[in-house]
Amino acid sequence: MAKQLDLLQGTLDMLILKAVSLGPLHGYGVLLRIQQISKDRLEILQGSLYPALYRLEHQGWIESEWGESESKRKAKYYRLTAAGKRRLEAETEKWNRMADVIAGILGTTSEEV
């Protein structure tokens, strides 16, 4: 297994929004989905997931509903709201711009200065 990366501060919220944008998920499902799409390259503290979910719901970007899990147990499912969708788009765009800028800076060689 490749070495796992620590999560950059503030990016967990974005990852959660992305995960639930692909379809309603319960908390554990969010964790699995992120691990799956990141191909296990990110280290996510499981305990930190729930405060983030609660915060996002409190801010109105996701909403929750109790439903039944694959194993026929009661579980709380999270879904992206319209506001959350806009938020995700905005965050994604911001992230991409930021990544470009950072990459540009880090890629600068001494001749270019």
Added chain:
Amino acid sequence: MRLWTRVRSWSRAILDRSRAESEMDAELRFHIDAYAEDLIRSGLPRAEALRRARVEFGGVESAKEECREALGVRFIEALVQDLRYGFRTLRKSPGFAAVAIFTLALGIGANTAIFSVVYAVVLKPLPFANPGQLIFLSEAKPQQGIPSAGISYDNFTEIRAQNHVFSELAAAQNHQLTLTGHGDPAAVDTADVMPELFALLDVKPVLGRTFVSEDGKQGAQPVAILSENFWRDRFAADPNVIGSSVSLDHRSFTVVGVVPAAPATLFSPTPIQFWIPLAQDPLFGPWIPRQGLRWLGIVGRLKPGVSIAQAQAEMDAISARLAAKFPAENTGWTIRLKPLQQVIVGDVRTALLVLLGAVGLILLIACANISNLLLARATSRGKEMALRIALGAGRSRIIRQLLTESAALGLLGGAAGVLLAYWGVHALISFLPSSLPKINDVRVDASVLAFALLLSVLASLVFGLAPAFFAAGSRVQSNLQESGGRAGEARARRFARSFLAVAEVTLAMILLVGAGLLVRSFLTLTSVSPGFDARNVVRAEISLPQFQYSKPEQWTAFSDELLRRLQAQPGMRDSAIGLPLPLDAQGAATLGFEIAGHPPLPKGTPETADYVSISPEYFHVMSIPLLRGRTFDDQDIRSAPMVTIISEALAHRYFPDQDPLGKQLIFSFPPNPGIPRQIVGVVGDVRDVSLGRDPGPMMYVPFAQAPLWGAEVVVRSNLSPESVSATIRHEVRQVDKDLPVTNIGSMAGSLDTSVQQPRFRTWLLGLFAAIALVLAAAGIFGVISYSVGRRTHEIGIRITLGATPADVLRLILGESARLVLVGLAVGIPAALGLARLLSNLLFAIRPADPLTLAAVSLLLLAVATVAAYIPARRAMRVDPMVALRHE
């Protein structure tokens, strides 16, 4: 939208706590179970899978805590917890709690009580629709120093017709009439108004109707409206009063309505009891057609969207037009607009705001004191704080806890303060000058309570902030080792304590200087000679009903008869008539005059003097000295040559280097305007308007030559004022059983009433300054006590090395003196600056009064020395052996 979801999730989380908790539980349990099952499926044994799932999840409780925090529940929970803890710690140190709560209650109580007065009198809008649109109109003549006069009826009609800024204008006056036929004859305060006034103020009748324009015409059927209070008191709230008739000044008026009490204090300090149309007033009705007589008070309502500045601009234009059209009456006069609220509140505003500022300073001193107590406590609680920090409490969490504890203190102090204010307002109302406008509205109501709550919270922040920051900043190590008392941060804390003590001295200095100035001014005011001798003089007022006593001959006959009867009573030989009497609540009668044969002053600009109509004995009874010429005598009757006596100030101002005797004055006053009167005497000056105002020019005329529709009697007698009053009442009844006697009492009492407002503010500011002094002394005491305790070791060494008790005393008192001197150095300029705000309230004394400053400085120094002496004595008795072992 987002805000709404937030509020919803928050309120759900708080209101439905147990459900939120169990859902959180279920959700986290599901996560751990699901992960464990996945691990089992991947081949781990069940027990190992469960263990690993739990370990990898991390702290369940801390996750829950963070979830709660994410919902905002955490904050409330912590707040409640901190508050509970705060109350508990207070209970554990009852001495500290008692002192702090008492100090705070004093500060908040005084503020709340004074605020309730300021709110009712100054801030609360008038009880009418859109009160901001209500404007009072008057006329001024700046070049002659007349700041405000009434408006003549002619000018009122012109203003009303020409203006585009007022939606309505109405005139009003007030007058005492005699009510007969309902028990004892009574003088009732009556407002004479134009019918439009009620619509203008938007006052709806409680019963019946208000006036209609027909009622205001000359010759209309006389109608009257009752004020609700009077209707309840005197007519037992009888609904059948509508349509009945009442007798005012012996004329029959039909009652058409009852209106609320609200507008009752609009035009006079005493509540209005009756309302009648202006045209129906026996005195004022006939004045309506007279030109150039400025006597009407006008109220206007601005049209929506019109500012007072726009209205003033139009009034300036109208003034100019009026002066061009009627130069004789209007040259030099300009119309002045003022918000009605401001006119009603008048000059008490300054005094009340000064008092509010004073109690604000007291609260600041109280806060400084409590801050000091908290700092001292923080030293002893250092270990507790260090433990909390060691256990993982963050800096902000500690600050929050300490601030909440302060808030607990603040709320308790605030509650005690409100109780104090509730009691204080009652005491204050009986102590307030009765002439204070809107005094009946003063009470502790919702707005006042809100103010007290706000004050409590603000005060908590003010006194809690510094101690909280110091506590949170303490270093764990040093405090756990219990040697925090000597650490470096202790120096900062010591500095903070000294700073607070200095601030207290500065604030107390400001208050003491203010109080000192007012006290000195008040002492000067009450010791100034009014120009007459009020001792053993009883006064009484009798107003003659106009319809019954309509001719001047009747007025003279009545006064002659009454005076003859009074003088015949044993011990009442010295009785006289004077109208109006000096320091009358209704003010002086200021009239214009001309000097016959003098270079004529421009027409329409007469000089003015205060006019008094007297019987010959008046100067003798009042002990006003005759300086030149003669007094009036029995020969100065109507058929004799017209005469007048002038005051020294008039002689001085208008006859600076000539003999006024034999010169002639012409007055513009009824019943015989335009008739020259020969000056036959000059008498001493009298402060007739107020003790605080320098005597102005006055002119006296014989009552027999210039009678009025009533009389004010003065009697100098060695009998008790009660028996003199009883005799006056009896004799008036003998002359006419339907005449009420009003304003009866000792002349000294009137003098006293006239200084009610200055006395009130002087006492109150004096009281506040005394409280401030005590609080500041307590502050000095606290700081020096603390310092002595801290320096025990050092003092021990000094004594061992040979310091005498006197040296130690000097050391400690020197420390206190340094604090006071720094406080004075800051306080003197501050006090000088702020004292200027008082200049309008001061009589014969400048705000920068060196005597007051010196006295206050010495007083503060002395009190602080006494306060420091108690701990200093403790220092002197330090046993070096014990002190050295102490550390």
